[in-house]
Amino acid sequence: MMPEIEQAPPHTATAATTTSSSAASTSASASTISVSNALFGKYELGRLLGCGAFAKVYYARNVRTMQSVAIKVISKKKIMGTSLVSNVKREVSIMSKLNHPNIVKLHEVLATKTKIYFVLEFVKGGELFAKVSKGRFSEDLSRKYFQQLISAVGYCHSRGVFHRDLKPENLLLDESGNLKVSDFGLSAVKDQVRFDGLLHTLCGTPAYVAPEILAKKGYDGAKVDVWSCGVILFVLAAGYLPFNDPNLMVMYKKIYKGEYRCPRWMSPDLRRFLSRVLDTNPETRFTVDEITRDPWFRKGYKDMKFHEDWNLGSKLDAEDKVKELNAFDIISFSSGLNLSGLFVGGGASTSTTVEDSERLMLRGSVEGIVARVEEVAVTEGLLARGMKECGVELEGQNGNFGFVAEVCRVTADLVVVEATRKTGDPFAFRDMWRNKLTPQLLSTATTKSYSSTDLAEADQSEEISESQQIASD
Numbered sequence: 001m002m003p004e005i006e007q008a009p010p011h012t013a014t015a016a017t018t019t020s021s022s023a024a025s026t027s028a029s030a031s032t033i034s035v036s037n038a039l040f041g042k043y044e045l046g047r048l049l050g051c052g053a054f055a056k057v058y059y060a061r062n063v064r065t066m067q068s069v070a071i072k073v074i075s076k077k078k079i080m081g082t083s084l085v086s087n088v089k090r091e092v093s094i095m096s097k098l099n100h101p102n103i104v105k106l107h108e109v110l111a112t113k114t115k116i117y118f119v120l121e122f123v124k125g126g127e128l129f130a131k132v133s134k135g136r137f138s139e140d141l142s143r144k145y146f147q148q149l150i151s152a153v154g155y156c157h158s159r160g161v162f163h164r165d166l167k168p169e170n171l172l173l174d175e176s177g178n179l180k181v182s183d184f185g186l187s188a189v190k191d192q193v194r195f196d197g198l199l200h201t202l203c204g205t206p207a208y209v210a211p212e213i214l215a216k217k218g219y220d221g222a223k224v225d226v227w228s229c230g231v232i233l234f235v236l237a238a239g240y241l242p243f244n245d246p247n248l249m250v251m252y253k254k255i256y257k258g259e260y261r262c263p264r265w266m267s268p269d270l271r272r273f274l275s276r277v278l279d280t281n282p283e284t285r286f287t288v289d290e291i292t293r294d295p296w297f298r299k300g301y302k303d304m305k306f307h308e309d310w311n312l313g314s315k316l317d318a319e320d321k322v323k324e325l326n327a328f329d330i331i332s333f334s335s336g337l338n339l340s341g342l343f344v345g346g347g348a349s350t351s352t353t354v355e356d357s358e359r360l361m362l363r364g365s366v367e368g369i370v371a372r373v374e375e376v377a378v379t380e381g382l383l384a385r386g387m388k389e390c391g392v393e394l395e396g397q398n399g400n401f402g403f404v405a406e407v408c409r410v411t412a413d414l415v416v417v418e419a420t421r422k423t424g425d426p427f428a429f430r431d432m433w434r435n436k437l438t439p440q441l442l443s444t445a446t447t448k449s450y451s452s453t454d455l456a457e458a459d460q461s462e463e464i465s466e467s468q469q470i471a472s473d
Contacts, residue, residue, distance in 0.1 A: 038063065039117065040110055043071060054078045059122070068122040069107060073115055087185040092118070094161055094184045102152035104172065104182040123180050125173030128236075132168055136239030139270060140300070145171075146233045147301050148179040153225050154288040156181075160190035162199070162221025166228035167208045168235060188221050206248060207231065207241050211256045211280045223282040226291070230277030237270060238263050242278065256280070269296045356421040358433045360441060361414060366390050369407045369415050376440045377405075380432065401429045417441070 038044050043060040050057040055074045062069060079085060095106035105121040128145065131137075137145070149171065156163060165186040172180040186203045193199060198218030204210075210227035212219040234242040242260035245251040254260070258280040262271045273296040279285040291297055362369055373392050377384045385393040391406035401424030408416050419437075421429040 039071070043069065043119070045071065054084060060119075068124075070120045070122050072118040072120060074118070076114055076116060084185075088116075090187060090189075091183075091185045094187050094189065097159065098156065098161065098184075100152055100155045102148045102179055102181060103155070104180045121180070123172040123182075124175040125177065127169055128171040128173055128179065129168035131173065132236055132239065137236045139237055139267060142233060142236035143297070143299065145179050145236060146229070147297065149181065149229055149232065150288060150291055150297070152179070152181045153229060154292070157222045157225070157288060162188045163225055163228075164188055164199075164221065165204050165208075166225060166232060167205050168232060171232070193221075194218070204228070206251065207243060209255065210282070211258065212282050214252055214256050220282055222288065223285055226277060226285060226288065227282075230274060233277065234260070234262075234274060237266060273297065356426060356429075358419045358430070358438075360417045360419075360438055362417065362441065363414055366407050366409050366415055369417060372441060373405050373407070373417060373437075376437055379440070380436050382432070396424070396428065396432070399424070401425050401432070403429050403433070 039060070042063060044063055046059040046061070048056060049059050049070065055072050058071045058073065060069050060071045061067065074088065079088065092106070092109055095104075096109070099105065104123060107119040107121065110117040110119065136142075149166075153163065153166070161184075163181065163184060163186075165183065166181070170181065170183040172182055174180060188199050188201070192201075196218055197220075199221050200218050202213060202216065204213060204224070208228045208231045210219065210224040213224060231242060243251055243254045245254065258278060260278065262274065266274075273294060276286045276294075277291065286294070292301070292303070364372075367390075370386075370390055370392060374384050374386070377392065377394050381397055383395040383397060387393055387404070387406075390408070391404055393402070393404050395402040401421065403419050403421045405417055405419045408418065419429075419433050
């Protein structure tokens, strides 16, 4: 029996990331924006662009910069208790870390007690699927889009992110005709890799899934993305799917055996290239690096050097800003605006439970707080090892527990220490953090300090009102 593949369901909060960008591709006039609908005093919302079971998407404009954006509004009440909880969390956490010209940018995440707002890049040109459904592309145009797709996918892989649901419906075009990858709701990160070095979640869109996913023996996230890219390239150049059948099981068998036929108009070089990308053996299938070195691919290619340039940019940002929290992180420290509460019990394998994470807010510099954490840890008999990014790895001397204490800047003089248990007894970890480390950190602070409980109590007296109850369902 063939496996059931987890798909991003249509007309849901997960699919709404694509909807938010693709629906936003229809031109929206600035005159449709109503000032009275200003959200958080920052965004003027225009007409509704798309609507699903869990989300609505609006065209909007930043009143300060006049930048056009797409805002996806998710109802917390509707998403609670659904399988989409983990998808939404994963999508936000991944997209907030990605910065590439061929990836839809997540500008920020805002929230009230009842709604979550994804502020996304406004992509005006529509879905690539809508373009290719009107007829196949020339080989040169297919190569151009494929080059941009590989640039984005290679960048994701270099950051430890695997999309796992690449298809023309999730590829958008801006007004200049440049491709943008969207919808990271089914994505995975390296932390989800099991002890065997493979991913095991069966997910994706049936016509684009790699044969090793169907085999249910685990798979390399990078290799399955390459397979999906090969299917997309075939669709662009041929105008139809390489593996297709009304009977899903028959289609799966074709994918598993790699049974497809190239149309007569495909050049020999493209046929050869496709045979290496659509190789059913993941061990011999082209990697992204091999793709970028292939003569067919390199024709007219402008190498962006994503392995170096984009990572270098991230390093420079880290040096300039030390380690700052994005909007999603800051919201998660507030009870009234708490997004993390959405994901408790969401079923994500990488989720951190309440017992596994503790937070403490202090005034001071990131470097000073890191040093203070190390000093206090040593006095309590813990083994402490500094991390490359602002934090400390801590372990009990008898090895009964281990955790990481990361220090993040919230404002110019306020930082958060987040302790996350990695191994061992959760009760021993909580006892050490709450009853030993926290009191000492607070007692040695030279200025007023705040715990997560203090912030939660303060938050209960405050609530951000939603202007005219936008997207109230």
